[in-house]
Amino acid sequence: LEPGGVAAANLIGAVEGPRSELLRSMRRTWADVFDDVVLYPVPNADGALDLRAFSNIELFAARKRGVLPSRGGEGPLFEAAHLSGTGDVALDDPLRALIADRYAGVPSSTGVPILTDDLAPVDSLMQVDGI
DSSP, rough: OTTTHHHHHEEEEEESSOOOOOHHHHHHHHHHHOSSSEEOOOTTSSOOOTTTTTTTEEEEEESTTTTSTTTOOOHHHHHHHHTOOOOOHHOOOOHHHHHHTTSOOOOOOOOOOOOSSSSOOOHHHOOOTTT
């Protein structure tokens, strides 16, 4: 990444509990490479946030701390989007809710592997009901 660059990924998984192995492994892998990794769990269609259920999770990472805003410090992003003339469209209520729900914890890396090109057992890390 460029010095001010950000890596982003959309992951399907759980943040906590027995279904969180893929997310915890992905976060552990990213934390091994990047100094700053943040998680934004996406609320379900009803607006509820269940950290133990499968849902979309947005991951962002930067090489150095300070590139990504601290939790609760996203205000300048809102302001920049508003000043660009796209704020009203880009920062609708669901996106504002997502940003406000940034995960404050650090998922445990115990018992999950670092993913590599030789070891990426994604299927075995996902516990899906009925499969």
